[in-house]
Amino acid sequence: MAAACCTLLPPLSRPLAAQSTAVARSVAPQQSALPIVFVHGNGDHAGLWDTTIWRFESNGYPANRLFAVDLPNPLSSSTIRAAELNRSTPEDQTAALAAYVTRVLLQTGAPKVVLVGSSRGGMTIRNYVRFGGGAAHVSHVITCGSPNHGVFALREMQPLSEYNGAGEYLQRLNAGSEVVAGVRFLALRSDSLDKYAQASGAGLGNPSMKTGVDATGPALRGATNVVLPGTDHREVAFGPASFAAQYRFVTQRAPRTTAIVADTVAVLNGMVSRNVNDGPTNLPTIGAQVTVYTVDPTTGMRSGSAVHRATTGVMGEWGPFRAQPTQTYEFEVVAPDSSVLLHVYRSPLLRSSRVVNFRLPSLPAGKKDSTSVLITRPRGYFGVGRDTVQFDGAAARGITPGVPSVDRAIRWFATDSSRTVVTRVNGETIVVRTRPDDKRRLVLAEFLY
Known part of the structure; x- marks a missing residue:
């Protein structure tokens, strides 16, 4: 197998x-x-x-x-x-x-x-x-x-x-x-x-x-x-x-720096996969649609028309896309059957990468008249007293005390209108935008650091 x-x-x-x-x-x-x-x-x-x-x-x-x-x-x-x-x-x-x-x-x-x-x-x-x-x-x-x-x-x-x-x-x-x-x-x-x-x-x-x-x-x-x-x-x-x-x-030598040195252009690619039977597959999803927009980092609003569009083929790849390392982007990912619509806002992508991957999840259970905004930190957990995790200045719920063991926090917003949501983890801010009248949407703020 x-x-x-x-x-x-x-x-x-x-x-x-x-x-x-x-x-x-x-x-x-x-x-x-x-x-x-x-x-x-x-x-x-x-x-x-x-x-x-x-x-x-x-x-x-x-x-x-x-x-x-x-x-x-x-x-x-x-x-x-x-x-x-x-x-x-x-x-x-x-x-x-x-x-x-x-x-x-x-x-x-x-x-x-x-x-x-x-x-x-x-x-x-x-x-x-x-x-x-x-x-x-x-x-x-x-x-x-x-x-x-x-x-x-x-x-x-x-x-x-x-x-x-x-x-x-x-x-x-x-x-x-x-x-x-x-x-x-x-x-x-x-x-x-x-x-x-x-x-x-x-x-x-x-x-x-x-x-x-x-x-x-x-x-x-x-x-x-x-x-x-x-x-x-x-x-x-x-x-x-x-x-x-x-x-x-x-x-056998110490690094000159542990910082990430930004490049002049970041060429991005990766695979779109999806969850099956409540588990990730890490296998290509054919026919997913990926659209990339530049956004205002202070409002999350799109700055104009799409700067990249792709439909994934047999390898599930959505790129290559030439990005500006200083620019803020929204990645819209739609399942082949349109059952899931994912909006991803990420920390600045400072260098080229072949593994900017997207997973089409099963939508979390929630209120039928609301959309979810998810703060996630896949490269680290959140700890009470150690980390600041906020939606619009209010502390996120569900972060357990003791040893850091939770890497995400979710909040539900009504879908009666679009709204700007300011998410924050420690010293970093990602501003996202919700959209009305679509219960399939999951808005994701992914903190890389």
């Missing part, structure tokens, strides 16, 4: 705009740099790595050596052997990753790759390197917040879960040496804020449960283990401190 899915993975690269002259000169001598493949976690997609890729590029790492994979059907099955529709087992994910690495090696001619994995992605990488033949093709492995010893470790609870440290999968993966000879390993973890590395089961919905793991769970015996203080489960993969640790491990 996984092998068949792999044939639907989008091409590894598309021609992008030339980088700025200064950056191009700095990376030209580094064309022999090892390719880096970034692997997302459970339910996620390649697009979460764009800011990390931009940070590597901003430090001179060659853009044609940076890849992010969309693994098909990224939600885990209920057990390590269950064949469930639109879900994947560890072996499904491992086979898909192996196929992608082979393609990267063939395209680049490189002898080996570096693999970087967030959460479940790190476990998939370890399975590939130890049991899937990957050791011959991989030079470095970096796991970021991966539950290497389980989200829980209880023999009597879900023994066939891939997240049970006392279960079959992780026991086999951790038997003997937890690293593989000939491959360098780095394990990144939080000191205390990783929701999946907690002694209490509060983050799993069961505060009274003792999980059998703690903050040290993502560490690996025999690896270089680095603690990133104050990072949550996703920041430990996608945040600037994580990037700095990744860069240092791969290049």
Whole structure:
């Protein structure tokens, strides 16, 4: 099943705009740099790595050596052997990753790759390197917040879960040496804020449960283990401190900057996929319509006619689109059957990217006479007292106290008229616009940082 899915993975690269002259000169001598493949976690997609890729590029790492994979059907099955529709087992994910690495090696001619994995992605990488033949093709492995010893470790609870440290999968993966000879390993973890590395089961919905793991769970015996203080489960993969640790491990030098250096033009592309059976597929959606508008950053109102239109083909691609890094855009994405209409407003897209992905979701349940505005931060969570999350100056509801564990907040607005909604996360503001008389609309404010 996984092998068949792999044939639907989008091409590894598309021609992008030339980088700025200064950056191009700095990376030209580094064309022999090892390719880096970034692997997302459970339910996620390649697009979460764009800011990390931009940070590597901003430090001179060659853009044609940076890849992010969309693994098909990224939600885990209920057990390590269950064949469930639109879900994947560890072996499904491992086979898909192996196929992608082979393609990267063939395209680049490189002898080996570096693999970087967030959460479940790190476990998939370890399975590939130890049991899937990957050791011959991989030079470095970096796991970021991966539950290497389980989200829980209880023999009597879900023994066939891939997240049970006392279960079959992780026991086999951790038997003997937890690293593989000939491959360098780095394990990144939080000191205390990783929701999946907690002694209490509060983050799993069961505060009274003792999980059998703690903050040290993502560490690996025999690896270089680095603690990133104050990072949550996703920041430990996608945040600037994580990037700095990744860069240092791969290049053996500190980055010049952890900031993202804007390019003069950003050529954007990506895949439109959709949810099926209440789960993401990471597979192309054919016939989706994507329309891009420039908008006023203070009102969210469109500045004129569309600046880009596309209908997705067999690879689900909606680009390429030449964007201005300083411009604010609205991306309107319509399902092929027009059942879902998505409006996406994002933080400024400062550099070119092949993984500006869109997912057509199932609409959240809500009032029939209202439209939803969703604040989302896919590369980090929200924490009470740590983060400011607001709709029109009012604190968002539903953000739980304790360890940061929620990456979105929603508010419903009446559809009697269009309105401007000011969303804010910490020091960043995204202004969106609702539209009347259409109950299919989901307005999304996506914060990249």
